[in-house]
Amino acid sequence: ESILTRKTQPQKPERVARILQEVTIGPDITEEQCKTVQELLTEFADCFALSIKEVNAIPGAVHKLNIPEGTTFRTKIPPRSYNPDQRAFMEAKVDEILEAGIIRQIHPRDVRFVAQTVLAQKAH
Template sequence: SIYTRTTDPFNPARVAEILRLVELGPDLAEAQREEVRVMLSSYADIFALAVSEVTPVEGAVYAPKIPEDVKFSTKIHQRPLTQPQAVYLHQQVDILTEAGIIRPIHPRDVKCVSP
């Protein structure tokens, strides 16, 4: 597997995938391109190849300071999704939930909906 950021970040297959995904502009000479490839390889541990490889930053918490008496709109302004869109969206939500990026919430607990 190439998804070894936390167990083996310099796994050759993982490094090869990172190098494959990073696009280098045509304005670099071949020597410069090789220098960039070497640098990318040496920093392979900072690249996440999937959402599940993103690690939380310790102490980083999003805590907006919104007064208790402020009311936001909770009306959803969204057109219905087509079947393929719904399938894709649900897959992405599952991926983000499994990675711990988002969590389920009961509709009554929603305080604000972004358009």
């Protein structure tokens, strides 16, 4: 059974343990303060998403772009070459957000704007 159950069992012990494992509490606080932070993390476990699938849409939220009427954008771009690791990463991320319902496929004729995806360098 998955511990990723924010919508149905946010206080599930395994889920809370995973949240506590993921959060780094600095060494500059007392043991009592650390315990208080852990208690707060436990109390508000429903505020933390452990996967992209647990991120909820906000009902009624609308993203509006104030683009002047008549503005045109590119709808075709030259393909960008990725190395095999980058391609695998990109494909996995797209599959993940598709499965989570964050994005959806559309017909190419419905595309209004495109931009190349640039992968950020990983910090060393």
